[in-house]
Amino acid sequence: MLRRFVVFPVFCLLLLLSLVAQGQVRHEINFPDVPGYVTLKCDFHTHTVFSDGTVWPTVRVDEAWRLGLDAIAVSDHIEYQPHRADLPTNHNRPYEIAAGRARERNLLFPRAAEITRDTPPGHFNAIFLQDIDPLDTEDFLEVIQRANEQGAFVFWNHHDWKGPERGDWMDVHTQLYEKKWLHGMEVANGSTYYPRAHQWCLDRGLTMIGASDIHGPDLMERMTADQHRTLTLVFAEERTLDSLHQALRAGRTAVWIEERMIGRRDVLEPLFEACFHVAQPHLRTGNAVWTTVKNHSAIDIHLQRAGSVGPERLTFPAGATTLLRVTGGQPDEPIELSYTATNFWIAPETGLPVTLRIPGK
Ligand SMILES: [Zn+2]
Ligand SMILES: [Zn+2]
Numbered sequence: 001m002l003r004r005f006v007v008f009p010v011f012c013l014l015l016l017l018s019l020v021a022q023g024q025v026r027h028e029i030n031f032p033d034v035p036g037y038v039t040l041k042c043d044f045h046t047h048t049v050f051s052d053g054t055v056w057p058t059v060r061v062d063e064a065w066r067l068g069l070d071a072i073a074v075s076d077h078i079e080y081q082p083h084r085a086d087l088p089t090n091h092n093r094p095y096e097i098a099a100g101r102a103r104e105r106n107l108l109f110p111r112a113a114e115i116t117r118d119t120p121p122g123h124f125n126a127i128f129l130q131d132i133d134p135l136d137t138e139d140f141l142e143v144i145q146r147a148n149e150q151g152a153f154v155f156w157n158h159h160d161w162k163g164p165e166r167g168d169w170m171d172v173h174t175q176l177y178e179k180k181w182l183h184g185m186e187v188a189n190g191s192t193y194y195p196r197a198h199q200w201c202l203d204r205g206l207t208m209i210g211a212s213d214i215h216g217p218d219l220m221e222r223m224t225a226d227q228h229r230t231l232t233l234v235f236a237e238e239r240t241l242d243s244l245h246q247a248l249r250a251g252r253t254a255v256w257i258e259e260r261m262i263g264r265r266d267v268l269e270p271l272f273e274a275c276f277h278v279a280q281p282h283l284r285t286g287n288a289v290w291t292t293v294k295n296h297s298a299i300d301i302h303l304q305r306a307g308s309v310g311p312e313r314l315t316f317p318a319g320a321t322t323l324l325r326v327t328g329g330q331p332d333e334p335i336e337l338s339y340t341a342t343n344f345w346i347a348p349e350t351g352l353p354v355t356l357r358i359p360g361k
Contacts, residue, residue, distance in 0.1 A: 027222035029068035029231075030298045030319055032274040037235035037252065039271075040070040040244060044112065044127050044232060045157065045189070045211030049083050050094040051076035051114070053215045057098035063218040065105040067229070071244055073112035073127045074098060078136050078143075080116050091132035108241050115143050119163030120170040124182075125211075126152040128245050141175065148181045153248050155184035155209050160194050169200065177204060183249065184209045188230045188257035195348035198262060202347060207248055208232075208263060210255030225300050225318040230257045235267065261299055265346040272344055272354055276301060276316070278324075280359050284331040291358055293322045299343070306353060307338035314339070326358060334360035 031039045046060050047053030057074055064072040074094045081089060095111045102109035112127040117140055126135065126147035134146045147154055154176075160167030176182040184207030185197040201208045212218075212229040220227060235252040236243040247253070254263035254271060261268065275297035283290035295301050295316040303314040309328060316322045326335060335358040344352035 024062065024066060026066055027068050029223050029228070030296065031233055031271070032296050034235055034270040034274045037237060037247070038239050040108070040234040040236050040239060040247075041068060042071040042108075042232045042234050042244070043069055043212050043214075043229055044071075044073040044110075044155075044209060045075050045114070045125055045186070045213045046072060047076055047114075047213070047215045048074055048094050050074075050087060050090075051080055052082050055217050057094040058101045059217065061098045061101045061105060061107060061109070065107055067218065067220060067223050069107065069231070070239060071108035071110070071234070072102075073110050073125070075112040075114045075125045075127070077114045077116040078132065089136075091136060095132075108239070108244055110241060110245070114157065115140075115147070119161065119167070120165055121156075121172045121176075122159060122161065122163075122167070123157040124154055125157055126150075126154050128152050128241070140172070144176055144181045145179075148179075153183050153207075153245060154181060155186060155207065156182060156197075157186050157211075158189040158192065158194070158213065159185060159197050160192075167194070167196065183207055184251075184253075186211060187255045187262055189213050190230055191258060193257055193260070193262075198345070198348050201251075202264070205251065207251040208253050208255050210257050210262070223298065225259065225298055228256065228298070230255070232256075233261075233263075233271070235271075256299065259300060259302075260343045260345055262345045265352065268344050268346055268352050272301075272341055272352060275299075276354075278356065278358055281361075284361065287331065288325055288327045289331050289335065289358055291324050291326075293324050293356075295320055295322070301344075302342045303339040303354070303356070304342050304351070305338070306340045309335075310337035310339070310356065324358075332361040334358065 029041045048057045110128045113132045115124040129152045130150045135143050187198045187208045188210040210230045210232050233254040234247045236247040277294045279292045281289045281291040301316040305312050337356040340351040341354050342351040
């Protein structure tokens, strides 16, 4: 009799828990894979109650899965713990608490931390760490060295953030760079875009990172072209931690902030090609060709004419099919139109040159 009393509530509890797990719905973020690589949607800069965030680490994992992400890092401040009175210092705990949940949700979840110093040098994220405790030490260069000795990928966060030098590249940054201890920079943090970081990444071969730096709960139901976290798209050989790390080292990333996609030209070109598909024309008249264009991505694509033929401006909404009529020329012949994708930035304020190819008969 006693056994029944124990077993039944336990059974109910298990049933309830299983329903909770099944109740979660994921809304995918639609960015296609590119030739040779899978496109991973990643946020490598988030906080929890273990530093100045207001959510428990598992909540970050649930949000990320629900919102269609493939990889996240919980990167709590090592040196700033306003909830220390309630949560004793244990830098590895956020990772340990959430890692199992990330495995259950098939989410890539590298161990991470934010190295937090006044400017200069500022804040740096180290991801793919083995153990965060050795990074809790006074000397800044020592910290970055230790992170590198663990094989971490290190990037400079929100550089133009505060201080009289306003994110200038100082001697300390040159030191990190020359020792090959600095691998990337946030080109975007939340809704802030950093044009200097963008240019430095291009000039110095640093990896471009975009991240939310989210502190509160994410109340978004799904990410859309209009409303989404600032993310890093990573083009990895496989959907594994090793491939993710390798792709970051190789700089195969694009930053999705608001209605812009930012990246190196050799990265944005194949992404654009994978997103943008012009159909075989369905109607050819004496002086016009009618076709459709599918945008297979989560970002609206804005084109501006760079040549002399074709409509001046074109917009292709995310995930939609758009009717296109092009006049002039020989309707049966293939048509090539020169455009600039004005919201795909290969340098600050510089759109990606693209060719709109309409197949011939
Ligand atoms: Zn920071
Ligand atoms: Zn932060």
